[in-house]
Amino acid sequence: MKSILTGLADVIFPGRCVTCGVVLGPDKTLHFCHTCFSRINFIQSPLCNRCGIPFNSPDGGDHICGDCLTSETYFSVARAVGRYETTILDAIHRFKYGGKIAIGEILGRLMADFAYPAFDIQEYSLIIPAPLHPKRLRERGFNQSLILALAVSKRFSLALDFTTLKRRIHTKPQVSLGGKERKVNVQGAFEVSEEKKIRGKSIVLVDDVYTTGSTVNECARVLTKSKAAEVAVLTLARALQPDSRSDISDQR
Ligand SMILES: [Zn+2]
Numbered sequence: 001m002k003s004i005l006t007g008l009a010d011v012i013f014p015g016r017c018v019t020c021g022v023v024l025g026p027d028k029t030l031h032f033c034h035t036c037f038s039r040i041n042f043i044q045s046p047l048c049n050r051c052g053i054p055f056n057s058p059d060g061g062d063h064i065c066g067d068c069l070t071s072e073t074y075f076s077v078a079r080a081v082g083r084y085e086t087t088i089l090d091a092i093h094r095f096k097y098g099g100k101i102a103i104g105e106i107l108g109r110l111m112a113d114f115a116y117p118a119f120d121i122q123e124y125s126l127i128i129p130a131p132l133h134p135k136r137l138r139e140r141g142f143n144q145s146l147i148l149a150l151a152v153s154k155r156f157s158l159a160l161d162f163t164t165l166k167r168r169i170h171t172k173p174q175v176s177l178g179g180k181e182r183k184v185n186v187q188g189a190f191e192v193s194e195e196k197k198i199r200g201k202s203i204v205l206v207d208d209v210y211t212t213g214s215t216v217n218e219c220a221r222v223l224t225k226s227k228a229a230e231v232a233v234l235t236l237a238r239a240l241q242p243d244s245r246s247d248i249s250d251q252r
């Protein structure tokens with residue numbers, strides 16, 4: 001009986017590729033068609049040990065990038081699943097701006113399953129999603145980072161806290177701003193409501209996209225001020241900005 005119902009459900013709701021919508025085969029663990037999956041640029045070594053930006057040159061292995069050498073970073077490490085382009089970009093847009101929460105749950109599982117170079121989620125004690133301002137939350141109806149963080153917290157049985165770190169200032173969307181403006185835009189935007197919930201914790205801060213790192217770095221600064229033992233950053237996507245990021249291995 002169950003198999004008849006499952007079979008019926010497959011006819012009525014066939015699995016479709018998250019990004020292009022093509023009907024998928026009977027394997028329910030797949031969410032992307034072969035073409036869309038093959039377009040995902042997964043982030044691998046060599047990369048910056050700290051911010052996780054991948055280097056184009058395979059020489060030199062993992063090392064600290066020029067930007068991390070010269071700028072103040074409050075997180076210990078940042079890692080991402082894939083580059084913010086093609087399939088990942090499409091999927092994030094459908095999820096975040098198209099309100100497709102089911103896609104967010106699939107992307108969250110992708111984040112939870114990915115083998116990050118030199119980063120082990122199990123070493124941490126608390127997961128915190130990058131918060132939205134209440135006004136933005138009302139507009140969107142959900143916090144995309146919370147949907148992603150939920151999947152990671154579930155997979156690793158880690159505590160999730162989405163109330164202590166708050167966004168107190170409704171800033172301009174970062175997407176409209178350049179590198180320096182982004183940093184200024186988020187300054188003082190976050191606060192911790194109860195320091196005792198943060199003190200001594202090793203935190204994985206989850207966000208959807210890492211662009212210049214301004215948002216997650218400001219969150220990490222506030223969490224560190226509240227005596228977090230460590231803050232690591234995990235994002236689904238990594239936007240690459242060749243103009244603003246420098247790779248010392250490429251400068252040689
Ligand atoms: Zn597809």
Ligand SMILES: [Zn+2]
Pocket residue numbers: 048049050051052053064065066067068
């Ligand atoms: Zn770096």
